Amino acid sequence: MVRGRKTTRDIILWVEEQIVPANGAKFAVDVVSQTLLDIGSKSFTHLITVLERYGQIISKLCPDEEMQLLLMDEVSAYWKNSTQMTAIAIDRMMGYRLISNLAIVKWVFSPANVDQFHVSDRPWEILRNTVSKTYNRISDLRKEIQTLRKSIQVGKEASAKAIKELEEAKSILEIVEGQPVSSERPGRLRRLQGFADKAKEEEVTIEESLEAKQALLARGLEEGKELLRLLFKSFVDVLTECLPPVSADGDVPNLRAGDPNVTFPASDPEAVTMEIDNENGADNNSQVNGENTEVGYTIGELEQWCLCTLGYLKSFSRQFGLTLACWTRRFSLRVFTLLFEKPHSPVCADR
Structure with missing residues (x-):
């Protein structure tokens, strides 16, 4: 179906109607993940293209941490001879929000990976990529918020200037047949009104973007706290045991x-x-x-x-x-x- 360029919706319906009822969700994850990984195995570009085009299928099949852990097991098994591709695939899946950073930490500290801590760099590379990317997102959001705040100030100044020019143009009057009318041409007044409306709309748009970024930052900070809690708790658990x-x-x-x-x-x-x-x-x-x-x-x-x-x-x-x-x-x-x-x-x- 993938090679036949079926739509994502068609594939999801086929999996839900044909695969899951007969074989279960875990088997469906196995089939879908192995198929998509095989198609994306030709190059890094192929992998990115597959995840972008068919990521919704993975997201539909792996909505919780349990299924995401199973998905990472499948990725690790497929790329068992390539530490680099395992790390890249998991990193890209996290980037597309197909798997969560908490699920990655739990997978890294699973018994199979814990036994490899001293003989393989793979779990450590994946773990460091996960934590670094989480905090890079927070850093990027802070920079974007700072930029938006500066843009709001510029937008307010531009809006105030446009409104001032419009009011000044309207305030210039002349007497025509005993009645005070604006001496400015109607075309210029309409143009100034358009500038003022556009400046106000841009200001409102930037303010809405700022509110959205602040909400994302608040959520990112909470995710970061939970990530570090889980990370160091996992360290303590395995070290206390050994x-x-x-x-x-x-x-x-x-x-x-x-x-x-x-x-x-x-x-x-x-x-x-x-x-x-x-x-x-x-x-x-x-x-x-x-x-x-x-x-x-x-x-x-x-x-x-x-x-x-x-x-x-x-x-x-x-x-x-x-x-x-x-x-x-x-x-x-x-x-x-x-x-x-x-x-x-x-x-x-x-x-």
């Missing part, structure tokens, strides 16, 4: 020293340490030109996961630290308490 506990004396475990509290069980020897590739296949105990090649320490996989996740937590905290510092005065959420009010918490161990 980080080693603080000792009774308040000592924070040193993740870089191969602390025994964070290594995997001995029954899994392949997961205990990272395998180090030596140049030219040399043995660990061999020496080159009299130099000692002794390995200083080894880091277990769980330690590596903790250090990687803490590093990204630190990065996000630095990027949005000012915003968080402002919001923590108003929010009493456990996530902010853990992140900023307990310096001996394991979440703050490597910050």
Whole structure:
């Protein structure tokens, strides 16, 4: 139907009447997403064109977070060998409002992706794109509002000037047959009246645009707050589960020293340490030109996961630290308490 250039409405009706009743909504999402992704796989331009033309189908099938999470699973499965295209597809879908930023955060912190935090940049790239785009929208709206406020001032001045010229023209009178009449030509008066009406309309239009942008900004700020709440709460949840506990004396475990509290069980020897590739296949105990090649320490996989996740937590905290510092005065959420009010918490161990 897509290759036959059927309209979006026809495809939606076909999916709702033929696919969903017989196989369910999840199967419909699978079929539609795989079809559209396959058509858009030729190039970035093809992907954008498909999303622009048939985005309403995806929006109809994925109205809530549950279906949006399923959609992102389908995107990830289709582009499993291309981190870049996965990130681009999800980013574009967010740009077209097909998936929400909150759904993306929940998907990134799903168990399948959490296990990949220390071995793949894909979840981190998608997460950073999502947060950055959300706050870029807010920044753009603020700039647009500032520009509109300046335009309103200019519009008011232009409107006042046009009205003043019209009133001055009407005030010039002359006596004709004993009656006071305007000395200006009717054509000029009509022209001045048109200028005044147009200036007033432009002023009203700009004011309406300003009100609309302010409403969008207010909604964007609320979305941003909810996004950061969910983001840092998700960090706390996964780190609280995986980080080693603080000792009774308040000592924070040193993740870089191969602390025994964070290594995997001995029954899994392949997961205990990272395998180090030596140049030219040399043995660990061999020496080159009299130099000692002794390995200083080894880091277990769980330690590596903790250090990687803490590093990204630190990065996000630095990027949005000012915003968080402002919001923590108003929010009493456990996530902010853990992140900023307990310096001996394991979440703050490597910050």
